[in-house]
Amino acid sequence: MENRVEVLRKYIDEIILNMTDVEEKRCAYMHLYGVSQFCALIALKREENSELAIMAGMLHDIYSYATMDSNNHAHKGATMAKEILAKLNLTSDDESKLICDAIYTHSDKNLIHSNFNEVLKDADVLQHCLYNTMLEIKPHEKERYEKLKREFGIL
Template sequence: MNRIEVLRQYIDEILLNMTDVEERRCAYLHLYGVAQSCALIALKRGENAELATMAGMLHDIYSYAKMDTKDHAHKGSILARDILTSLNVTNEHETKMICDAIYSHSDKVLAHSNFDEVLKDADVLQHCLYNPLFEIKPHEKDRYEKLKSEFGIVDFKYWRMEQYD
């Protein structure tokens, strides 16, 4: 079994044990949505798509496993390190890359390594595309605009209006 599937099985066990059905649904959508966006962005930018996918799957695992969002990026990087170490699916360098990206993913203003930026941008993309009619959060607006340009995305609300005119 490949590393992503090993990690997916582990994460699924955490999510399946969530008692709140709505939170569980949100966790699945967000973690795996960010993971897929990570793969797409990493492939486009020449970064490691496998490790980016793993970072996406783990980036908010602390929030969902502990039902606590306070300082979740920093605490989540510690939990991710524990998970990756226990599963023995990454070497130390890969673990550090993934955990560094998780540690900094909530800081959408500062730029970090190119790999770290993949996770931040994937997080923003998933938030913004989950429901394209939702208002974009102010701290994500600049990143989303750059992502739309990078991927040639037409603003959904204008596309929708044109369809009905």
């Protein structure tokens, strides 16, 4: 049995490959792989489950990229992620619930949820902010970004 993170990534690669807009396709690869790697970094730092955090990162915006509709994508994305995880049969019910719940709350950056859910939100912010440090930080991500820099010893 192949490593389950890689099985999931192959499935997600197929969805991204089907995107017609080249620019959006580049964003999808960058953002989903970037967020999944930042999920790993933050999860390891906070002693959360890094494997499941990586999977949540890969899946968190898949609804937006598959449908090119970002409206209510966190909630719709949680449903889509649940279907994908059920189809791939890689995770237990508890693991799927953990991943999908994090996706469900990931747009609520002004609220604090469980430690695992916060890993995904912070990874999302970190990918946006570190994509190009010369670009302006969006106001709704500023506070989290400053906290993350402090957490990682960047003053």
